[in-house]
Amino acid sequence: MEVFGEFSDSFIPIMDGVGMVTRNYAFWLNKKYGRAYVVTVSFPGYKDSKNEPFEILRCPSFTIPKMSPYRMAIPNMKFKKIISSVPFNIIHSHSPFFTGGIALKIAREKNIPIIATFHSKYRDDFERFLPFKWLRTIAMQKLINYYNAVDHVWVPNKATINTLREYGFRGNIEVMYNGTDLTVPNNQEEYIHKGQEIMNVTDNDFVLLYIGQHRWEKNLKLMIEALRIVMNKGKQFKLILVGQGYAEKDIKQMVINYKMNKVVSMLGVIRDRDLIKALYSRANLFLFPSLYDTSPLTIREAAAFNKPTIFIKDASAAEGIEDGKNGFLTENNPENYAAKLIYIMEHPKLIKKIGRGAKEFLYRTWEQVSDKVYERYIEIIDEYNSKHR
DSSP: OEEEEEEOSOOTTSOSHHHHHHHHHHHHHHHHTEEEEEEEEOOTTOOOOTTOSSEEEEEOEEEOTTSTTOEEEOOOHHHHHHHHHSOOSEEEESOSSHHHHHHHHHHHHHTOOEEEEOOBOHHHHHHHHOOSHHHHHHHHHHHHHHHHHSSEEEESSTHHHHHHHHHTOOSOOEEOOOOBOOOOOTTHHHHHHHHHHHHTOOTTOOEEEEESOOOGGGTHHHHHHHHHHHHHTTOOOEEEEEOOOTTHHHHHHHHHHTTOTTTEEEOOOOOOHHHHHHHHHHOSEEEOOOSSBSSOHHHHHHHHTTOOEEEETTOGGGTTOOBTTTBEEEOSSHHHHHHHHHHHHHOTHHHHHHHHHHHHHHOOBHHHHHHHHHHHHHHHHHHHHHHHO
16 A cells, blocks of 8 residues: 655645645545645644544644745654654655655655645745845745756646746656535535625625635735726625735725725635535636636636636636636736626626536546546656666
8 A cells, every 4th residue: 555745835724725735635545545644834723633534744833934824844853753654655745845845855765756746936935025136046046956856846737837947947847737626515505595694795796706815926906906996987796805814914904995895805714615615606706816826726616616717818827718718818907807807797697608618627626636646656656666676
């Protein structure tokens, strides 16, 4: 029986895409193919659920300034002893930083293969919290050195290959698409009503939904400015924001300054996946203005419920999206974004049609993804063993 190690700096209680990818890899690999471990960082006051079928090993950590809620892993002797005792056959790193370094070290000590998935546009993060260009240059070089050091590099879509090439990586890259753990419930009407209660909306409200990190890199300023234009043109809507992040307070203040309090609701973090289903069930349209993300899970979640997404044209997240067929595309400015929203609101029949197209194009389950992941894991293990043992 193979033992898989999924290493990630972000994991529950952080509800971001990378953490969800890590969890679903571990869940399905553990359920169908072997024994999976998640290796991640500790969070003060948080205890893992005993219901998780896979094992979670948490490294001591502390807060990273300007990067809340993310934390830095600081392995102590106890953690090192535990992690060294696990008989991994393959390691998959979902972060090139703290747990990623641990993953690479363990893989080399055990003489086993290591895969690293490039999930995010890290240069955007460096530009925000590293004040000097020379520091950013060093950070980028260390990033590329990491991907050069592992055995296989994966990305979640084809568009992300270009990003990694722009960063300077010249090695082989393989695409492994993401999935979703959400399915439409049989009693969806009940979920719609539940969603209305959570959102505090009526049957007639046009509901716009955003689920994700509250960070300026996500292009949320453009989204709010566009909705201000829509509001000032007399269009009625409700915007529901779900998530957390360093920009949360500033977003709240922006909403106040723009006098949008009555049309914007910030619900914070929602970890209950059943409640997330209720939100998607009730929403009319999903908003994802980010240029930062590579292959967000939330657009697949929305598609599972036949809810189309508005993307920024040429964003990595918009790979394969055709405007008016399986999603909506707009230029990266508030005026065009607002115009697209108004057009959609004035043509509501489009939403159902394009929602069906979104589901057909974007929807795939994590179980389906895990089958392909396991197949590649076994091939990689066999190839590695034939060369190194």
